[in-house]
Amino acid sequence: MKTVSPFLELESSPRVDVIWDGTPVSLPEGSNLAATLLAAGVDVFRHTPVSGAPRAPFCMMGACFDCLIEIEGVTRQACMLEVTEGMVITRPHDMGAHDDET
Numbered sequence: 001m002k003t004v005s006p007f008l009e010l011e012s013s014p015r016v017d018v019i020w021d022g023t024p025v026s027l028p029e030g031s032n033l034a035a036t037l038l039a040a041g042v043d044v045f046r047h048t049p050v051s052g053a054p055r056a057p058f059c060m061m062g063a064c065f066d067c068l069i070e071i072e073g074v075t076r077q078a079c080m081l082e083v084t085e086g087m088v089i090t091r092p093h094d095m096g097a098h099d100d101e102t
Contacts, residue, residue, distance in 0.1 A: 016085040027083045034060060034067045034078035037089075045069055045078060046091050068092050 013028030020042060027036040034057040037045070044054040046068050057067040060079045067078040070090045078089075 016083060018083065018085075018087040018089060020089050021091060029083055029085065031083050032060075032079060033069075033081040033083050033087075033089075036083055037078060044091075 013031055015026040016029040018025055018027055020037065020040075025037075025040055027033075027040065034045075038057060043056055045056050045066070047054055055066040055068075057079055058064045059066075062077050062080045065077060068075050069078045070076070070092045071081075071087060075092045
């Protein structure tokens with residue numbers, strides 16, 4: 001049985017400051033954005049437009065689109081991005097977002 005955390009590499013990498021939905025977060029530079037947000041405790045990336053159901057990364061390879069986020073007004077897949085200094089990341093505003101979930 002594997003006992004080592006898959007997030008240990010994330011924990012030891014140099015950190016940069018980003019903003020997630022208005023909150024400052026320190027994430028490992030150059031790491032996968034979706035993975036680092038999950039490791040930081042973000043469990044809802046967006047809400048579906050019809051039902052408002054919460055969504056988070058599922059496939060981690062760009063096929064499912066459940067990890068959509070918004071950066072500088074552009075909706076992107078978090079699993080296809082690397083963390084860079086100064087990112088301002090929000091939930092997509094046109095996806096039926098609910099202000100009561102973090």
